[in-house]
Amino acid sequence: MREVINDIERWRKAGKRVAIARVVDVEGSGPRDPGATMVVNDAGEVAGSVSGGCVEGAVLMEALSVLEGTRQPGVITFGYSDDEAFAVGLTCGGTLHLFIEELNW
Amino acid sequence: MALATLIEGPADTPNLLPGAKLLIRPGLPAMGSLGDAELDRVVARDSEGELASGLTSTRHYGAHGEAREEAVRIFVESFAPPPRMVIFGAVDFTAALVRAAKLLGYRVTVCDARPVFATTQRFPLADDVVNDWPDRHLSVVGPSLGASDVICVLTHDPKFDVPAIVSAVATNAGYIGAMGSRKTTDKRNVRLREAGLTDEQVERVMGPIGIDIGARTPEETAISIVAEIIALRTGRPVASLRDTDGALHRR
Incomplete structure (x- = not known):
């Protein structure tokens, strides 16, 4: 999370609302470890990353849904091995669990 | 310090909400709550151990912090000083x-x-x-x-x-x-x-x-x-x- 702190501060000072997605679990091969963080503001700007660029586009859409109030905070899973997986997958074959929420703390 | 976030809880338990947070500081009282006092106590104790080894991971507990149960998932992020x-x-x-x-x-x-x-x-x-x-x-x-x-x-x-x-x-x-x-x-x-x-x-x-x-x-x-x-x-x-x-x- 440390690497995106400056962006969060800058956005909040500018009056923007922020959603945060953090990797909470990785099964199999994954590009980033638990704790990897991506933040999105209500203008659609992005900082940080949670994979090697494979799922960031989908995370952006989910993050905007959280800020619009159409999605509750919760876990999203990316990967081929999961039945409920999103259409977006990881080319490395691993499964990635993210927790996404509005940053109101 | 370590930040614990409740990421999944039982659907029928309104006090255990995804996003609830507990901040753990070694030697100081924890701040915030995950929604259950006993869960807070157990997670704070376990997180101090994770913090010592700089670990960031997801752990499972029962609704009141019971070990070997899977009702709630807690993500614990350790913020260790840089090497x-x-x-x-x-x-x-x-x-x-x-x-x-x-x-x-x-x-x-x-x-x-x-x-x-x-x-x-x-x-x-x-x-x-x-x-x-x-x-x-x-x-x-x-x-x-x-x-x-x-x-x-x-x-x-x-x-x-x-x-x-x-x-x-x-x-x-x-x-x-x-x-x-x-x-x-x-x-x-x-x-x-x-x-x-x-x-x-x-x-x-x-x-x-x-x-x-x-x-x-x-x-x-x-x-x-x-x-x-x-x-x-x-x-x-x-x-x-x-x-x-x-x-x-x-x-």
Whole structure:
């Protein structure tokens, strides 16, 4: 999370609302470890990353849904091995669990 | 400190909501709540353990913190202070090594007894530039160094590097490397034994410092040093210059 702190501060000072997605679990091969963080503001700007660029586009859409109030905070899973997986997958074959929420703390 | 977030709870339990947070600070009372006092207590206790090892992971508990149950999932993120690199010797190689170390997230100290060379102007990226003798500096910071911290001795001058290495092996630093040619290294190892170091202590020192990639410039040498530091931490076999023979640089 440390690497995106400056962006969060800058956005909040500018009056923007922020959603945060953090990797909470990785099964199999994954590009980033638990704790990897991506933040999105209500203008659609992005900082940080949670994979090697494979799922960031989908995370952006989910993050905007959280800020619009159409999605509750919760876990999203990316990967081929999961039945409920999103259409977006990881080319490395691993499964990635993210927790996404509005940053109101 | 560690930040615990409830990421999944039982649907029928309105007090355990995804996003609930508990901030754990060693030796201080926890702040916030995950929604259940007993769950808070158990997670705070477990997180202090995770914090000590710098772990970030997801754990499972029962609704009141019971072990071996899966009703709630808690993500615990540890915020440990960055690892430290102490570099002795304010030389050209030092400037490149400071840059490589900052890329990897180290808090970097450059220490040299010569005030003309140990200046913040020469090492703008270093977190600290210290004007002192290596052994004296290590008598201050040495006891706080741990397995994720590293010491690089780049002085390659027996006047400085023997006392620096003698002090370095008294610390718990995870990596100690010393620069110098094969001839310099052999001579230094003799002096280190004369100074009272055991074979085991001398073998702890990676010297010549770095892995065998034919590095020539200060920048290439810095990469070979940080690569050796990573490999030693992960336990992967690499050709350290200490264990190979032949020329250090490609001719």
